[in-house]
Amino acid sequence: MKLAIARSAATVLLSFSLSGCAQTAVFSPPPNGEQVTVTVKVPKDLAADTMHVMYRSAKCPSKESADGVPYEIDGFYPIDVEPRQVGQSDLYEAKLARDGGGACQWKLSNVTFGVHYENTAQFGLDAEYAWGGGVIVIFDDNLPQRRSMERITEQSGDITIEKEYYPWVSESFLGGYKKRIIILGRQDVFSYKSINAKTITFKPTFHSNKTLYSQGPKTKNKDEIPQYTYPNGDTIKTRSGPSFIKMSN
Structure with a gap:
């Protein structure tokens, strides 16, 4: 493979235990093997995630x-891949081997990728990036290590993902002040499945000039309600979270 691959464990939401030959397994994709190309079109102000x-x-x-009953699942081998910029463009690309080779005959199962805020200084020195802008693509029948609460979109062949996003500045006060910067989409993470995809393309549209601001309760008074201020100046108090539809109007 042309990309330098760091063989460190990907961030996972489920924990597994290695056993058997997986403990000493060799990851060795065969030369000239089939690859899946993952491309991210990175908007201004954002950066491409490390691909897990x-x-x-x-x-x-x-x-x-x-419950004390032993069972077996397919062994797993996580790696991190840094996508590379294509020339001087806003495209970042990684090529993933479908066949991981080795004695275990590793097979590509899924990839988690997306975009994030690399520099949040424009929102203040105390601001930190939190979440949003993520995608999971599954290539087999195994569940991914990171799961979205939303449904998985299944399709055949190549996948092109085009989604709208907005910056969300969220301030919380209870338990200590925090200012979080969130990439707001209809979902935090979108999940897709394609057994035979050869190219995956993610084209997020980021409306950096339309920022949502929110403030959480400052006391434990049950009558205090989170407040959301939308780009058009409307202020709404609700416990239901922000309205994506209102952001897109």
């Missing part, structure tokens, strides 16, 4: 247990 890639192996299972 998961390979699975039926040949090297992982031993698990539930």
Whole structure:
């Protein structure tokens, strides 16, 4: 593969335990093997995420247990891949081997990627990026290590993802002051599944000039309600979270 791959564990929301040959498994994609090209068109003010890639192996299972009952699942091999800029463009690309090779015969299972705020200084020195702008693409029948609460969109062939996003400055006060910068979309993470995709393209549209501001309660008084101020100046108090529809109007 042309990309330098850091073989560190990807950030996961589920924990697994390596066992059997997976503990000493060698990850060795064959030369000239089939690849999946993942491309992200990065908007101004944002940066491409490190891609968290998961390979699975039926040949090297992982031993698990539930309620004291042991069972096996396909072994797993996570790696991180840094997408590379294509020339001087706003495109960032990574090529992922479908076949991870080695004695375990690793197979590409899923990839998590997206965009994030690399520099939040424009929102104040105390601002920090929180979440948003994520995508999961699944290539087999295994559940991904990170899961969205929303449904998985299944399709055949290549995938092009075009979504709208807005900056959200969220201030919270209880338990200590925090200012979080969120990339607001209809979902925090969008999930797709395509067994035979060869190209994955993510084209987020980021409306950096339309910022949502919110402030959480400052006391534990149950009558205090979070307040949201929309780009058009409207202020709404609600416990239901922001309205994406109102942002897009």
